[in-house]
Structures are given as structure tokens and as C-alpha cells.
Amino acid sequence: MSKHSADRSQSATNSTLRHGWWRDAVIYQIYPRSFADSNADGMGDLEGIRARLGYLRDLGVDAVWLSPFYASPQADAGYDVADYRTVDPMFGSLRDADALVRRSHELGLRVIVDLVPNHSSDKHDWFRRALEEGPGSPMRERYWFRDGRGRDGELPPNDWESVFGGSAWSRVPDGQWYLHLFAAEQPDFNWEHPAVADEFRTVLRFWLDIGVDGFRVDVAHGLVKAHGLPDVGSTDQVSMLGNKPMPFFDQEGVHEIYRGWRRILEEYSGDRVLVAEAWTPSLERTALYVRPDEMHQAFNFQYLTTYWDAAELREIIDLSLGSMRPVGATTTWVLSNHDVTRHTTRYANPPGLGVQLRTAGEVELGFRRARAASLLMLALPGSAYVYQGEELGLPDVVDLPDEARQDPSFFRADGQEGFRDGCRVPLPWTVDGPSYGFGAGAGWLPQPSDWGKFSVQAQLGAPGSTLELYRTALRIRKEHPALGAGDSVQWLESPAGVLAFRRLAGPREAFVCTANTTGAPVRVPAEGEVLLTSDGSGIDVADGLAEIPADVTVWWTQR
Structure with missing residues (x-):
């Protein structure tokens, strides 16, 4: 690059860092299955979301992030994608997606969609063809197919474990094994194959052309695997995730992928953004994902996992701001999402129990702490994410019957606790009705009998309610000149x-x-x-x- 080009690039980067909308945005995560059901089938959908966008505008958020709504067999709630350019019929159609984006923009809301590049569904056309064409076929090179170890190849190719529990390898009838860091229905892409990179460049442009404002990148730290797929050497790998270097996570090669994606986004007007879901061993490692030529945001999971304790919070706040400052990135705060027990319930329990719980704890204490923690988060410099229902003070539903659960990790041994369904129960909009206003009938997960007291209808305009607390806090955050972006x-x-x-x-x-x-x-x-x-x-x-x-x-x- 010439000096003139380098200077121009740096000037553009500095301008973006100063003015990018994402640097102080409050972004609301929508879990489409559980937000609003427009057609009485018990499942939330895109039309249901579109009809409720006015609520989000009035809440005071700047953007929405939608968890996956693509065509999928739903083995992992849509994070097993069969077609990245099609809306699953359970959520609607491409026309509905287009209408949702357009209406959001009319209301001044930006739209971020989930992208799942680490793995596909096992029903994806590429994987189906890989199975049909057999060992040595070009299509198998787009995934991680390997011969097994042992006398007859009866052992997995290495000792890697699935995040959901058990081996990260499954064997197919012809004797080979394929890699899946999550469920067996989610085979990992081989990002060393050029067709994979080409495919996702096309997918990015497809949704950018529709008008989305960015992508939250699922398992952003997982795309590249260490050369040779070496053993980890441990039988307790799940406990090491996010704490120790792993040969299948946070490899240096991921950064070149995101530099390429950043260049694609910069072809489009309107400050389109990339957001990393990157569980890394340290905040310094997380900061590498948000260097000026890579992503714009990365979730601060170290903050999410910090307990309600002043000394611990101060330490992680200082470390967070200090880690992002050298790369000129904003810090992105988060307390809850679709993968962890809601912070209302986490704070009701003693520290050290992890982020997926099955006990209600001291309910009133958790409720009080959660409200206090939310105000603290919204006062910090940078951007913040609000998970749907957080603004209603929803607790986790810890007593779901086992037969109602759908989290795939619940059904595998020695993996994540598998209690993510508790934070995914459909939202209550009204004080009564068969699903408290979520839809005309029961939702896909059972709602508690007292769900109506948390509803939007019960809280809207009610002095002292959690909803009014959030509405007031977000208004003050916009109005007060000292709040929002910053690094200290x-x-x-x-x-x-x-x-x-x-x-x-x-x-x-x-x-x-x-x-x-x-x-x-x-x-x-x-x-x-x-x-x-x-x-x-x-x-x-x-x-x-x-x-x-x-x-x-x-x-x-x-x-």
C-alpha cells in the first residue's frame, strides 16, 4: 500500500472510530421463537416482530439483533442452518424479512442479523452431497472428514470434545468421521477450503443488499482449527472453554477472514457492522477481534460472568476499558443472552455456580440486584446489549419439565448444563390470555402461571416498574452529554x-x-x-x- 493510501485509510478509520453509531448504541436482542407469534402456531415469527417494533422504538433502543431465522431443521434452535439465503417457513418468508428491515429503518432502528459460519446443518446441501459422494470426494473437503484411529478406524481422529458434551466426532456408515464442535447435526466447515470463504462472501452481500445493518457472528472464534488437528490432552475440555488456549478456538487465522469481511461491509453505505461472539481466554485476546480493520464490536463475556461484587466489577471494568483502548474499540457490555441464565436469577443465587442454573434462589434479592446491575451497565462507556425480557425483569424459568426442554446440550452428557431453555420462554405482553399476548395460543415452551405480572401491559406506565426503569434510563442515556461512548x-x-x-x-x-x-x-x-x-x-x-x-x-x- 502506498503512503498516500495508508494515510487515507487511517484517516477513514479514525473518522469511523469517532462517529460510528455502534460505539454507544443500545442493541436489543430478539430471540425470534419467543418474541411474538402472529399466526397462532405457538412459534414467534418475523411478522410478530415487525408488529412490535414500535414498542422497541419507544423503549429507546438504537438497534435490534435477531437470532437465526434461516431455513433449518431446528436441531439447535436455528443455529443449524440448511440454507443461509432462505427464511425458515416457521418464521415467515424473505418478503417478511424485507418488510421487517424496512419498517425498522422507518422507525429509526437498525437491524443486525445472526450469521453462523462455523458450522452448517447436516441437512445443508453441501453436507448431504458429501455423505453421498463418499471418501475422497471434493465435497467432503468443505467439512472436516477424517479416517479414525485404531485397528479398524473405530476411534475418533482426535480427542476433541463437543461443547454440548461427548466426542466432537461422529462416524458415518462408510467408516469416516466428521467434526462437530457442537451437536452432531452441526458439522463444522473447513475454512481452509476456498469454496467456504466464497460462499460466505456471497451470503454477506445477499443480506447487505436486503438492507441489514450488520451481522452478529456466531462462534466467531471457531472458524480456524490448528494445523494437524492436534489432541488437547484433557478429558475435561468443556471446563477449559474460554479459559485456556484450545486448538479449535481463537486461532490466528480467523482474523484474516474478518479483515476480508470488513472490506465487504465498507463497500456499502450506512456504517454496517460486525459483532463477534468470541469466547477467548482473556480480554486482550478479545480485543484482537476489534482492531480497526476487523470487527466493530465483541461481546464482553468476562463482564457477563462477573458476580455482583464491587471489587470484582471494578477490576473487570478497568481491564475491559484498558484492553480495548489500545485498538481504539468500544467496550460492549452485556448481562444476559439466549445462552445463559437471566441475570435476575444468576444474582439470586450464590457466586460460583456458572451461567446456567436450575435454582430460583432468593427471587426478590435477584430482582433487586438485576435492576441495580442494569443501571450500572448502562452508565459505563461504550455500547450495551439488552436481551428481550430483561427490561421486564423476567427471571429464568428454572422449573421447566424435562419433557418440555429442547436444548440439545440437555440431552448429552458432560457438556454445557443444558438449561438454556429457561431464558427462552416466550415473552408476556398482556396480563392474561392463553399465552399472555405472545400469540393466540400456547407458546412453544410453557410459560409460568404468574407470567402476566411481568407483562408489558402490567408494567407500561406503572411507576417503579422495571420496564419504566429501562425506558427512563435509556432516555437519560441519550440526553445526558456524559453518557454513551468513551473509554474511561x-x-x-x-x-x-x-x-x-x-x-x-x-x-x-x-x-x-x-x-x-x-x-x-x-x-x-x-x-x-x-x-x-x-x-x-x-x-x-x-x-x-x-x-x-x-x-x-x-x-x-x-x-
Whole structure:
């Protein structure tokens, strides 16, 4: 590259870093199966989403992210894709997808769609042909087919384990084995084959031409495998995921793929974005995915897995901001998603139990902490993701009967806990009805009998409700000049168990967030005018000191 070209490229990068919409966006994750059902079949769909977009505009989010709605046998809730250019009939049609994107844009909402490039469905045409054509065929080279070990090839090619439990290899009738880091119905693509890269470049352009504003990339850390597919040497690999280097995750070769994708997105107007789901051993490794010529955002899973504890939170906030600062990236905060127990329930339980739980814990305590944690997250510099129903204070449904569960990892031994269905139960929109307004009949997962009290109808306009807390917080976040994008906080002196930081908007205006993570009230300096409290209460101030109740976050403004 010439010096002139390099200077021009750097100038464009700096401009994007300063002005990119994603740097302070609040993005709402929609799990299509469970958002809204328009045709009474018990399954959420694209038309149901389109009809509810006004709710999201009024909530105050900037964009929506849709989990997969592509053609799929649904072995893993759509993350087993059979055709990347077709909408599964259970969700609607391409015409519905186009209408959803258009309506979102009319309402000022951007649309991010899920992309699943690590693996396909075993019903994908390529994989079906690979099975038919047999060993040595060109189509098998697009996946990881290998001969087995042992006298008769009866052992898997290596010791890799599936994230969902058991071996990561399955044997086909002709004796070869194929790799699947997740369910057996999800064979991994071989990204060393040029046809795979060509296919996904085409898929990107297909959806960009429809008008989507970006892609959340599923298993972004998994596309490239270590040369030779070496053994891990451990029989407890699932516990190592996200903590230790693994030969099938976070390999250096993934970054060249995303540099190529970034160039495609930059062919289009409107600041299209790439978002990495990358479970890495460290935030420094995560930062590599959001260098200026790669992706725009990467989920901060280290923050998601941090417990409601002031010292731990301060450490991870500092580490997060410090890791992203050298690459000029925004930090992307998240508390819940479709793969983990809702933080309302996680915080109701003791620390150290993981992110998939089957116990309700102390329900009221979890509810209180979740509201406080949400205000803390929305006060931090950067972008934030809100998982559907989080704004309603929904708990996880921990008592689903086993016969109702559909999470594939629930049915495999020694993998993820398999309790992801609990955070995927259909949303309640009304206080009563056969599915609390989700649809005209029962939803695909059973809803609790008290679901109506969490509904939009019950909370909309109700003082002190979680929905109104989120609506107010998102409005303040947009209006206050110190909130949104940034890469640092100014920590304030505070008692043990309390987080307090200031964010500056200029010499005469600032914002302060104070979070009491203890189980008792604390007295702290009053930091100005109270904007919002997570419990909806007033704050008692005397002699310049304010009493913050247990497990409460307070927003202040200083002028």
C-alpha cells in the first residue's frame, strides 16, 4: 500500500472510530421463537416482530439483533442452518424479512442479523452431497472428514470434545468421521477450503443488499482449527472453554477472514457492522477481534460472568476499558443472552455456580440486584446489549419439565448444563390470555402461571416498574452529554462494597454512578442531583451525605 493510501485509510478509520453509531448504541436482542407469534402456531415469527417494533422504538433502543431465522431443521434452535439465503417457513418468508428491515429503518432502528459460519446443518446441501459422494470426494473437503484411529478406524481422529458434551466426532456408515464442535447435526466447515470463504462472501452481500445493518457472528472464534488437528490432552475440555488456549478456538487465522469481511461491509453505505461472539481466554485476546480493520464490536463475556461484587466489577471494568483502548474499540457490555441464565436469577443465587442454573434462589434479592446491575451497565462507556425480557425483569424459568426442554446440550452428557431453555420462554405482553399476548395460543415452551405480572401491559406506565426503569434510563442515556461512548471512567473514593465513578461532559457538567453491592445501606457523599435510582426510591440526603439502600444503583448529574 502506498503512503498516500495508508494515510487515507487511517484517516477513514479514525473518522469511523469517532462517529460510528455502534460505539454507544443500545442493541436489543430478539430471540425470534419467543418474541411474538402472529399466526397462532405457538412459534414467534418475523411478522410478530415487525408488529412490535414500535414498542422497541419507544423503549429507546438504537438497534435490534435477531437470532437465526434461516431455513433449518431446528436441531439447535436455528443455529443449524440448511440454507443461509432462505427464511425458515416457521418464521415467515424473505418478503417478511424485507418488510421487517424496512419498517425498522422507518422507525429509526437498525437491524443486525445472526450469521453462523462455523458450522452448517447436516441437512445443508453441501453436507448431504458429501455423505453421498463418499471418501475422497471434493465435497467432503468443505467439512472436516477424517479416517479414525485404531485397528479398524473405530476411534475418533482426535480427542476433541463437543461443547454440548461427548466426542466432537461422529462416524458415518462408510467408516469416516466428521467434526462437530457442537451437536452432531452441526458439522463444522473447513475454512481452509476456498469454496467456504466464497460462499460466505456471497451470503454477506445477499443480506447487505436486503438492507441489514450488520451481522452478529456466531462462534466467531471457531472458524480456524490448528494445523494437524492436534489432541488437547484433557478429558475435561468443556471446563477449559474460554479459559485456556484450545486448538479449535481463537486461532490466528480467523482474523484474516474478518479483515476480508470488513472490506465487504465498507463497500456499502450506512456504517454496517460486525459483532463477534468470541469466547477467548482473556480480554486482550478479545480485543484482537476489534482492531480497526476487523470487527466493530465483541461481546464482553468476562463482564457477563462477573458476580455482583464491587471489587470484582471494578477490576473487570478497568481491564475491559484498558484492553480495548489500545485498538481504539468500544467496550460492549452485556448481562444476559439466549445462552445463559437471566441475570435476575444468576444474582439470586450464590457466586460460583456458572451461567446456567436450575435454582430460583432468593427471587426478590435477584430482582433487586438485576435492576441495580442494569443501571450500572448502562452508565459505563461504550455500547450495551439488552436481551428481550430483561427490561421486564423476567427471571429464568428454572422449573421447566424435562419433557418440555429442547436444548440439545440437555440431552448429552458432560457438556454445557443444558438449561438454556429457561431464558427462552416466550415473552408476556398482556396480563392474561392463553399465552399472555405472545400469540393466540400456547407458546412453544410453557410459560409460568404468574407470567402476566411481568407483562408489558402490567408494567407500561406503572411507576417503579422495571420496564419504566429501562425506558427512563435509556432516555437519560441519550440526553445526558456524559453518557454513551468513551473509554474511561474516573473512580471516586467509596466505602467497601460500593462502586462510584464520574464521567465528564465538559468542565461544567458531569455524571456520577454509585452502586451499592452490599446487603446493607451505606452512607456516601451526595454527588449532585439524583437522576434515577434502581429501586425507584428517593435518596435521603443530610449534611452532604446520602444513604444508598442495599443493592441499589443511583445516577447523579453535576452541573
